[in-house]
Structure formats: structure tokens, C-alpha cells
Amino acid sequence: MRFRKLIILVFTSFITPITYASPEISVIKGNPQKGTVIRVLGSGFGNPRFDFILRDSADASFLMERLSAPVLLDQNEVWSQKFSKGGLQTNYSGRDLKRGEDEVVYRGTGSTTLGWPTDLKGRSNETLFVSWWFKPLSDPNEFGGSNKFLRVWDDSNGKHTRMAWTQMHAVYWRKDIDPQGFVKWGKWQGEVGTWNKFDAWFNSNTNKMVIKVNGKTVIAVDDFKKSNVTKGLTVGQIGFAANISGRYDHMVFGFDDIYISESQARVELSNSSEWKEGIVSEIVSPRSWNDNEISFEYKTDYLSDSQPIYLYVINENGQVNQKGFPLLSKAPEKIAVFKVE
Numbered sequence: 001m002r003f004r005k006l007i008i009l010v011f012t013s014f015i016t017p018i019t020y021a022s023p024e025i026s027v028i029k030g031n032p033q034k035g036t037v038i039r040v041l042g043s044g045f046g047n048p049r050f051d052f053i054l055r056d057s058a059d060a061s062f063l064m065e066r067l068s069a070p071v072l073l074d075q076n077e078v079w080s081q082k083f084s085k086g087g088l089q090t091n092y093s094g095r096d097l098k099r100g101e102d103e104v105v106y107r108g109t110g111s112t113t114l115g116w117p118t119d120l121k122g123r124s125n126e127t128l129f130v131s132w133w134f135k136p137l138s139d140p141n142e143f144g145g146s147n148k149f150l151r152v153w154d155d156s157n158g159k160h161t162r163m164a165w166t167q168m169h170a171v172y173w174r175k176d177i178d179p180q181g182f183v184k185w186g187k188w189q190g191e192v193g194t195w196n197k198f199d200a201w202f203n204s205n206t207n208k209m210v211i212k213v214n215g216k217t218v219i220a221v222d223d224f225k226k227s228n229v230t231k232g233l234t235v236g237q238i239g240f241a242a243n244i245s246g247r248y249d250h251m252v253f254g255f256d257d258i259y260i261s262e263s264q265a266r267v268e269l270s271n272s273s274e275w276k277e278g279i280v281s282e283i284v285s286p287r288s289w290n291d292n293e294i295s296f297e298y299k300t301d302y303l304s305d306s307q308p309i310y311l312y313v314i315n316e317n318g319q320v321n322q323k324g325f326p327l328l329s330k331a332p333e334k335i336a337v338f339k340v341e
Helices: 002-010
Strands: 025-028 036-045 053-056 061-064 079-084 088-092 107-108 112-117 129-138 148-153 161-166 169-174 181-187 196-203 209-213 216-223 234-241 254-263 268-270 280-285 286-289 293-295 309-314 325-328
Touching: 025 254, 036 309, 053 079, 079 088, 107 112, 107 234, 112 254, 129 148, 148 196, 161 181, 161 209, 169 209, 181 216, 234 254
Parallel strands: none
Antiparallel strands: 025 036, 036 293, 053 061, 053 254, 079 112, 088 107, 107 254, 112 234, 129 196, 129 254, 148 161, 148 234, 161 169, 169 181, 196 209, 209 216, 268 280, 268 309, 286 293, 309 325
8 A cells, every 4th residue: 555655656746737838039020011921930829729810990801710811891791780879980080089090990979889790600619809999088987887898698699608898897607507697896997088908808618707908907707607508709799888878878989990819819019118017009910820930910000100119929828928029119211202393
């Protein structure tokens, strides 16, 4: 008996926990100009599946499956459900909601939402990452209530996985299993009159739910679970939905650049040289991805190119290079055009 115990102790002493390396960038190749493809070489990038990436920029949308060539979508068919109490403008270009170089955004008045992306129906994903920009012209908590920014469900009948994120909390549960909903309190902490970047990650395999506003974590739980149904997690609502009729009917807001994937792996650009809470960053769309090399199309709407721009790789485990890798050290030189009289 003692010998057997000794063997077990010796064997288990050689077992080490699995660790994942954070991304490290060694070199970037390519000219950072709008529309050009940039290659990022390094290690620790991982090998995410990227079953789908759906991106809606209000004036154009595309779907990528397994990083195949982007397929442009009919802008009128991207969302199977649209709702607005005061009016939804899908190609708004007013100065009050201009987002950097992005001329076209969604504009909502009162409760206004998009929901149930058409091309994500019939999937069985157990994870979901959603990122988008939101600019309220008045306080989304001005008259109280529980006002939704995002709803994530799996089945449209509402009888299974349900999650609602509001300006004051997140409510989540499996209606077919849990006796009542779980509540995680946390103010949205965004700013009125400016563009705020929202990031939401749901992983029913690790029971994680993390929601960030402008790079700052406002909701984090480790007991998020999905019902045992084949339908995958998807966006049931995105925008702004007040739960008290009449109080927010005149609230005007913009939302834009909606990015949806089953993986949180992504490449982001920022004017900040360090990845930290409160960072303002933009997601770029990958074209290829493996553990040692990523390629993406360069594009930035909101960042200032008069300041240095740094690159960050977030792998599928959420790890990131803490120090930004310089991508653009100064504003691109402008080509002077002379007219000959």
C-alpha cells in the first residue's frame, strides 16, 4: 500500500498545469494606408475557429465564414427584426453623430433596436463576442427604469437562454432550468454626447460573461450558462430599449460598427501605447490568422492619425500584448496636387 501511494505521488508531481502564452509581436509588414493589407508576425496568437464574423457599419455590411472572402450583404436584410418607437434612420450622416471619418451611422429616437441577424440563424455556437459604438445625446438613465443596450438569447421563443444588459445591471438565466434570473449590478459608466465603445463576451463553456465600456470592465460574472438547446447564442436586440413607456421617447442616439463573432480573438488599434482600462481602440477585420501570423485590412475611423497608432492582438483566451506595437508613428504624408494654369 505504501509503495502504491508513493507511485501516485511521484507521478502527479510531474503534472504541470497547461499555460497559454500571451501574444508577442515581432514585426509588422505593410504600409498602413486605408484598404491595404497588413501582416503581423509573432507568436501566441492562437488558432481561433472564426466560424463567422458579421460586421455592420450602417452603410455596408459583410459576413466572413472561416475567414473566407467577405461577402457583402443586402443592407435591408442584415437584421430580421427592427423596432423603433420614434424612428430609425439607417443612413444618417448628420454632424451631431459623426464618428470621426465615418460619415454614416444608425440614428435612433426613443426605443430603437436591431435584432436577430439573418445570417447567424441556424448556428450552434456556445460563445459570442459583440462590439459596437454608441453615442447618446442625453442620459440613458435620466428618468430611471431598466433600459437595455443589448439582449443575447439563443431561442427566439424566449424559453431558454436570456441575457439583458442595461444601464444599471445585467440579468441572465436559463428560463427552462433556473427558478429565477441572476442579477449583476453595475452602472454603464459611459459618457453622454460622445461615442462609447461597448464590448461584450459570453462563454458558456467557461461560464464567463464580461462587458466593457471604453475598455473598462462594468460587468463580470463566472456563472453564465447556456440552456441545452442546439440553437446558438445570438443578438436578440442591440441599440436602446427603455422599459418605461414615454419617458425616453425623445432620446436621440447613434450606434455604429457592430462586430459579431463566436470568438473574442481580434486585432485592435489604439492611440494608447499600453493596453489598460479606459483604452479607446478600434477593431480591424482579419483576413487570415494562425498562431504566428495574422493579416488584416487597415482601416480606422475614430482614431487620430496625427498621433502614433499602436497594434494589439487579443487571442482566443483573452490575452493581449500589454505594450502596443507601433504601427503608425506619425500622420501619413499627404500628396500635394498642383494645378498647372
